Amino acid sequence: MQAANLTIEPNGKKIFFASDFHLGAPNSQVSKTREQKIIRWLDSIQDQASAIFLVGDIFDFWFEYGKVIPKGFIPFISKISQLRDMNIPVYFFTGNHDLWMKDYFTKELGIPVYHNPIQIKIGYKTLMVGHGDGLGPGDNSYKFLKKVFVHPLSKWLFRWLHPDIGIAIAHAWSGHSRISNIEKDENRFLGDDEWLWAYCKEVEADSHHDYYIFGHRHLPLELKVGTNATYFNLGEWVSQYTFLEFDGNSKPALKTFEG
Secondary structure, three states: OOOOOEEEOOOOOEEEEEOOOOEOOOOHHHHHHHHHHHHHHHHHHOOOEEEEEEEOOOEOOOEOOOOOOOOOOHHHHHHHHHHHHOOOOEEEEOOOOOOEOOOHHHHHHOOOEEOOOEEEEEOOEEEEEEOOOOOOOOOHHHHHHHHHHHOHHHHHHHHOOOHHHHHHHHHHHHOOOHHHHHHHOOOOOOHHHOHHHHHHHHHHHHOOOOEEEEOOOOOEEEEEEOOOEEEEEEOOOOOOOEEEEEOOOOOOEEEEOOO
16 A cells, blocks of 8 residues: 555644535525535534545636735635635645645645545544545547646636636536536436446555545545445535534544534
8 A cells, every 4th residue: 555645643632624615506696605614614613623535626726826826715715815824735626617726725735635635534544535536447529638637738728818707608618517406416326337336346445545535526425345445525615514523533424514
């Protein structure tokens, strides 16, 4: 097994994982209500947290120009800045909606940003954590589009658009996403066709991890991977408000924030 990308000691506290906030969608008013709930959740866990992982699609769109970032989200950014001032490590992963995240959070707030799944050692347990887009079998059209979007030439060309134009185009594109069309019931359990579950099985056959933690599916899941591993999907914060809590010893628990 490869060395862990990250090692965390819980020290009697807990590690928290959440994903798919989709801040900014479907409009400013609805997003602000969701943002306030996320901040209340962060308030509720800060005294218990030894680390917080935000596992992709935190923003429904994010692009860092040379001197400009998307407007809004000040309460949320202020809250995670406060968490860092309290010496609580916060880790970001990019998702398919905020894959153009670069180094703003790293430089301004000391928050690492990961673009691919990483291996984490927590206590005696080994975890694989990532957003999950583009992994596993199928979805070849998205995998192709992702290669186009993350190519340096694509980012360079987009950067030359005025932010008002570029961000408007991005929000129009985002309108076709599952988060903006949740009434279509695209988040049903797919059984053996759950591609992230299949991906976990492929990885587990080659290298053991106790827990696999991903987002992207917008569906809270806890599924066995072989005999000694478990795959968790974190769900989303548009209607479910689910997160994962882990103390480094007991089995991680999917929970719902009711506050």
